[in-house]
Amino acid sequence: MRDPRNAATGLLVLLPFALGAALAPWLLGWIAVAPNRLLSARIAPLGATGPVAIAWTAYHAALIALPLAAWRPARAWMAEAVGVLAALALLAVVGLGASAAVPPGGLARAAPAAGAWVALLLLFLAISTGAALRGATPALPLLAVLGGAVLLGVSGLLDPLSIMREALGRGEELRQALAEHVILSFSALLLALALSIPLSALSISRHGLEAGFLSVASGLQVIPAIALFGLLIVPLAALGAAFPALREMGLGGVGPAPAVIGITAYLLLPLARGLLAGFRVAPPALVEAALGQGLSPRQILWQLRVPLGAGVVLGALRLAAVQAVGLATLAALVGGGGLGAIVLQGVGQLAADLILLGVLPVLALSLAVDAGIALLSRRLAPEE
Amino acid sequence: MIRFEGISHRYGSVQALREVSFGVPQGSLCVLLGESGSGKSTLLRTVNRLVEPSAGRVLLGGRDVAGTDPQALRRGIGYVIQSVGLFPHRSVGENIATVPRLLGWDARRIALRVEELLEMVGLDPGTYRDRLPGTLSGGQAQRVGLARALAANPPVLLMDEPFSALDPGTRRGLQAALRRIHAGSGKTILMVTHDVEEALALADRIAVMDDGRLAVEGPPLEVLGRHAPATVRRMVRAEVLAFHRLAALRAADSALPGPAPGAPVLPEGATLRDALLLMLGHGADRVALMGEAPRHVTLAALLAASGSGG
DSSP: OOOOOOOOHHHHHHHHHHHHHHHHHHHOSEEEEESSSSSOEEHHHOOOOOOHHHHHHHHHHHHHHHHHHSSSSSGGHHHHHHHHHHHHHHHHHHHHHHHHHSSSTSEEEEEEEEHHHHHHHHHHHHHHHHHHHTOTTHHHHHHHHHHHHHHHHHHTTTTTBHHHHHHHHTHHHHHOOOOOHHHHHHHHHHHHHHHHHHHHHHHTTTTHHHHHHHHHHHHHSSHHHHHHHHHHHHHHHHHHHHHHHHHHHHOSSSSSSHHHHHHHHHHHHHHHHHHHHHTOSSSSHHHHHHHHTTTOOHHHHHIIIHHHHHHHHHHHHHHHHHHHHHHHHGGGGGTSSHHHHHHHHHHHOOOHHHHHHHHHHHHHHHHHHHHHHHHHHHHOTTOO | EEEEEEEEEEEEEEEEEEEEEEOOOOTOOOEEETTTSSSHHHHHHTTSSSOOSSEEEEEEEEEEGSSSSSSHHHHTTTEEEETOOOOSSSSSSHHHHHHHHHHHHOHHHHHHHHHHHHHHHTTHHHTTTTTOOGOOOOOHHHEEEEEEEEOOSSEEEEESTTTTOOOHHHHHHHHHHHHHHHHHOOEEEEESSSOOOOOOOOEEEEEEEEETTEEEEEEEEHHHSOOHHHHHHHOOOOHHHHHHGGGGBBBBGGOOOOOOOTTTTTOOOOOOOHHHHHHHHOOSEEEEEEEEEEEEEEEHHHHHHTOOOO
C-alpha cells in the first residue's frame, strides 16, 4: 500500500507476468520425458485425463485473476494469494500430466519442461512484485508456495516427477544434509553476533576501534568465499595437528570448522554496520540528557540505544541470517557438509534433479528465516 | 554551594574557558549570560562532569567534583537542556521517574513523587502521566524535562538554555513556573542563557561570560545597570538594556500616592516594564496601580527609576 496513487498500476505491472506465464508452457512445453535416467529428455504432450484438465483450467483461471486481483491497491495481498494458487496449480498440472505420460514402475522419467520452469519463475517474480507494490517482503507468499508444494509432494501428486523419485530415494541423506545446513548457518550467525555485538557497543564512543573493526570486516568481505574457506584450512590443519584435543573437537583442516569461521567472517560487516547504525538511532541530545541524569554508558546502551535501534538491528540480523543460509551451501566445498553436498553431487553427475533437490531446501530455509525475522521485527519494533 | 576555581578548558586548539573563578551562593538563581561560543555552556557542564576541565576545580558543597563518582554525582544534580531529551519510548511518568528508579526508590514512592511533580510544573497528572513525549508540545515537554530534573529532589539544578527553543508566551509561562519552584524550594540553580530579558526576569545573580573569561559577576542591576561593564554594553544596546532593566523593577516602588482618574490600571506586582508597555498601548503618561490605597506611576517617575531620564 506504499503507492496507491493509481489503481491501474498493479494491473499493468502484473499483466506481462501473467501473459508470460500463460504462453511459456505452450511455447516451451509443460513436461519432458526421458526413457531412462541416462538418456536426455524430450518435450512430451500433456495427457488428456480429467484431473489434468481440472488443474489446467484452474491454472489459467488463476492467471486471468492475477492482474485483476491487483486492481484494488488496498487489497494488493490478493494478487499474491492468487499468484500462490497459480504456482500450485501449475505444479499440479505438471505432476498429473507426468503421471498420465509415464507408465508407473517403468524406467522412464518425467520432469517439468522449460516452459513450466519459465512460468514458475515468472509467477515468483509476479508474487515478489506484488509484495513490493505494498511495501512488504515476498518471503511469506513464496514460503506458502513451497509449503503447498511440500503438501502436494506428500499427497503423492508429484511422485511421477524424477525429482520426487530422487527425494524418495535419498530421504535420509536429505534430512541429514538439512540438519547440517541449519547447524552450520546458525552457529556461524551466533559466533558473528557474539563478536560483533560487544565490538559494536564498544565502538560507539571509540572512533579508532570503530574504524579498525569496520575496515577488518570490509576487508574480509572482498576475499572470495571459496578462497577464504581454502585459506582457513591451512592454519586449522596446523592447529589440529599441534593440539590433538582440538582435532577431536572437530577443529581440523577440512570439515565444518573452516566453513563456520569463514561464514562468520562474512557476516561481520552486515552485522557491524546494522548494529552501529542501530545504536546511533538515539540522537546525541538524548544521550546527553541521559548522561546528565546519571545513566551509565551500559544503561544508556540497554535502555536507550537498543530499544530505539531495534528495527535497524533486526533488519541487519535478517540480512545476515539469510546470507548465512546461502553461504553455508559452500561449506560442502571444504568438506563441511550441508545441502551444498547434494548440489555438488548433482553437478558431478550432471543430474539437474539432484541439484534442485539441494537448492530448493536452501531456498525454503532462507525464505523461512527471512519471514521469521520480519515477523519478529514487526512485533518488536512496530513503528518501523 | 558551587565554586569555580581557576577553570580553564581547551577543545583541541580552541581555548573554551580561561581561568574562570566565582561562586554561586546556596539558594540563589545564577544566570550565566553570554554570546554563543563564550564558554557558558562548557562552564555549566563542568559542574556535573560532562566536561572535565583541563585546569582548575569545581567545588560542590565544598567537595571537589573530580573526586566523586560521575554517575552518583549526576543523580544528585538536576539537569535540563534546550532539546529536553525525553526518552521517546517511555511515558511522561516513566521519564520523570528516571533518577528515582536509578536510586532504587520503591514503586509507591515513585508514583506519589511523579504525581506531585506533574502538579508542581502545572501539568494534570491524570492527563499527562501515561502520554508519550511525542504527543507533547514543546512547552509541555520542557515542563516534563523540568519535573524529571527535580525528581529526586536534588539541591542543585543545572539548566542549559532551557527555554530558548520556546515561543515567547510559552517561555514566560515556564519562567513563571521556575520562579515559583525556586522560591518554594530554595534550590541553587545555575542557568545558561543568551537572553538578557530572561536573565533579568529570573536571576538574583548574573555572571557574564566573554570569550571564555568571566567578564563580570554580581546582582542583576549591578551587572546590567547604568554602569554595566564594556563587555555587557557591547553585547546589548544601552536602550535595550534600559528597557529590559525595567523588568527587574517593581512598579509599586516608583508609585506616587493619589488617584489617576481615567488612566489604565496596572495589576498588582507588575514591573515598570509592564507600566511602560501599558502607557505605550494607551498613549497615556501615567497608569494607576491596583491596590488598597490609590496610587499611580508617571512616565517621569519611570524614567527617573530606570536611570535613562536625565
